[in-house]
Amino acid sequence: MIKPTIPGLNIGDITIPVPIIQGGMGVGISGAGLASAVANEGGIGVISAVGLGLNEPDFKTHFKEANKRALQKEIRKAREKTSGLIGVNIMVALSDYDNLIEGAVEENADFLFLGAGLPLKFSEAFPPERLRSMSTKVIPIVSSAKAAKVIFNFWEKRFQHIPDGVVVEGPLAGGHLGFKPEQIDDPAHALEKLVPEVVTELQPYEQAFGKQLPVFAGGGLYTGQDIFNIMQLGARGVQMGTRFVATDECDADIRFKQAYIQSEKKDVTIIQSPVGLPGRAIRNQFLDDVSAGIKTPFQCPWKCLRTCDFQEAPYCIAVALTQAKDGHLQNGFAFAGANVWRIKEIVPVRTLMNTLIAEYQEAAQARHPANHVYSR
Ligand SMILES: Cc1cc2nc3c(=O)[nH]c(=O)nc-3n(C[C@H](O)[C@H](O)[C@H](O)COP(=O)(O)O)c2cc1C
Missing domain, CATH: 3.20.20.70 (Aldolase class I)
Incomplete structure (x- = not known):
C-alpha cells in the first residue's frame, strides 16, 4: 500500500x-x-x-x-x-x-x-x-x-x-x-x-x-x-x-493523561524546579502549596541530579514526578508543553x-x- x-x-x-x-x-x-x-x-x-x-x-x-x-x-x-x-x-x-x-x-x-x-x-x-x-x-x-x-x-x-x-x-x-x-x-x-x-x-x-x-x-x-x-x-x-x-x-497512569485532557490554557505554568532550571507544568494544588512555601520534607540518599540543591529543595522532584506518573497527582505534578490545553x-x-x-x-x-x- x-x-x-x-x-x-x-x-x-x-x-x-x-x-x-x-x-x-x-x-x-x-x-x-x-x-x-x-x-x-x-x-x-x-x-x-x-x-x-x-x-x-x-x-x-x-x-x-x-x-x-x-x-x-x-x-x-x-x-x-x-x-x-x-x-x-x-x-x-x-x-x-x-x-x-x-x-x-x-x-x-x-x-x-x-x-x-x-x-x-x-x-x-x-x-x-x-x-x-x-x-x-x-x-x-x-x-x-x-x-x-x-x-x-x-x-x-x-x-x-x-x-x-x-x-x-x-x-x-x-x-x-x-x-x-x-x-x-x-x-x-x-x-x-x-x-x-x-x-x-x-x-x-x-x-x-x-x-x-x-x-x-x-x-x-x-x-x-x-x-x-x-x-x-x-x-x-x-x-x-x-x-x-x-x-x-x-x-x-490514566490519571496523568486525564490531567492533560482536563487542563485549560490558564493552568499551564512555569515553575522553578529544584534542579535549578525553569520547567513547564500543569498547575495543581501541589504546585500551589509549593508556591505558598509549604515544604514536603524528604531524605535524599542517592542525589540523582548533580544540579539539585536537595538540602534547600522544598520537595524531591524525582518523587513528585513519579507520584504524578503513577496517578497520585495530589503528591506531585505533571510536566507538559505550552499547547497541552488543546488536547x-x-x-x-x-x-x-x-x-x-x-x-x-x-x-x-x-x-x-x-x-x-x-x-x-
Ligand atoms: C512529561 C514530560 C516529561 C519530560 N521529560 C524529559 C526528560 O526526562 N528528558 C528530556 O530531555 N526531555 C524531557 N521532556 C521534553 C520532551 O522530551 C520534549 O522535548 C518536549 O516535550 C517537546 O515539547 P512538546 O511537549 O511541546 O512537544 C519532557 C516533556 C514532558 C511533557
Whole structure:
C-alpha cells in the first residue's frame, strides 16, 4: 500500500522513515510501551532513562546499577515489540549519566539523545575510538546555536569526531527548559528563530566531516502544519512530547493523561524546579502549596541530579514526578508543553501519527500543489 508521509532521512546507516522523534519523558512516562508504538509507525521511539530503577530491589543501596539494569530491561522490552528505531534519552545532569550511556550502548540503542547539560565528557569506557566506531548515533539536545557550537567544537578537537545531528528545543516545550525565565517569552529565543541559527552553525561541520547533520526541532509543535512550517525553516524533522502523552500506549497512569485532557490554557505554568532550571507544568494544588512555601520534607540518599540543591529543595522532584506518573497527582505534578490545553482526547499512537502525517501533507500540498510526497 502507498502511504502518504513526511520526507524521511538517513543518519549514517540508519533510515528514519518518518522524521518524528517522540521526546524522552522521564520517570517512566516514555518507556517501552510508548517508544515501541512510535517506532512501529516509522518514527523514533525514545525511552527516558531517568528514574527507571525505582522498582528494582536494590535501588536504595545500588541505585546506579539498578537504574542501568532497569534501562536495559526496558530497551529489551521495546525490542520485543518492534523492529523500528529505539533511542534513549539521558540527562547529562544525572549523577549516573556514564552508567546509563554504557547501558544504552551495550544494548545497541539506535540513538542517544543527550540533554539537560552539554555532553562534553565521557567516561574512560568511551575513548574517542569507541565514540567514532559505535553504531549508536549521538544527538545532543540544545536550546541555542551557541550551545551547538560549543559541543561540536569540543568534540572535533577532543574526539576528532562530531555528533550525528541535533535536537533544538524551544521555550514552548514541556518539562525542564534550557532557558532563563526572562528568555521564555522573548521572541529572540523562539523556536522559529533558533532553527535557522542552528542549521547555519552546523554547516561548516557538515562540510569538514562530509556528513549531513540533521536538525530536529521541538517545543510546542502540535499539528502537521506546525511540522511543515518548522521544516520549511531548515529542520529535517521534529521532536514532540506532549501529544504522545495523550495516547493509549503512553506508559503513564490514566490519571496523568486525564490531567492533560482536563487542563485549560490558564493552568499551564512555569515553575522553578529544584534542579535549578525553569520547567513547564500543569498547575495543581501541589504546585500551589509549593508556591505558598509549604515544604514536603524528604531524605535524599542517592542525589540523582548533580544540579539539585536537595538540602534547600522544598520537595524531591524525582518523587513528585513519579507520584504524578503513577496517578497520585495530589503528591506531585505533571510536566507538559505550552499547547497541552488543546488536547481533548486520548488516541492510539497510530491515529496520532496518521493525523500528523495527513496534516503535513495538506500543508505541503497547499504550499506546493505538485509536491505530493509518498513513501513506497
Ligand atoms: C512529561 C514530560 C516529561 C519530560 N521529560 C524529559 C526528560 O526526562 N528528558 C528530556 O530531555 N526531555 C524531557 N521532556 C521534553 C520532551 O522530551 C520534549 O522535548 C518536549 O516535550 C517537546 O515539547 P512538546 O511537549 O511541546 O512537544 C519532557 C516533556 C514532558 C511533557
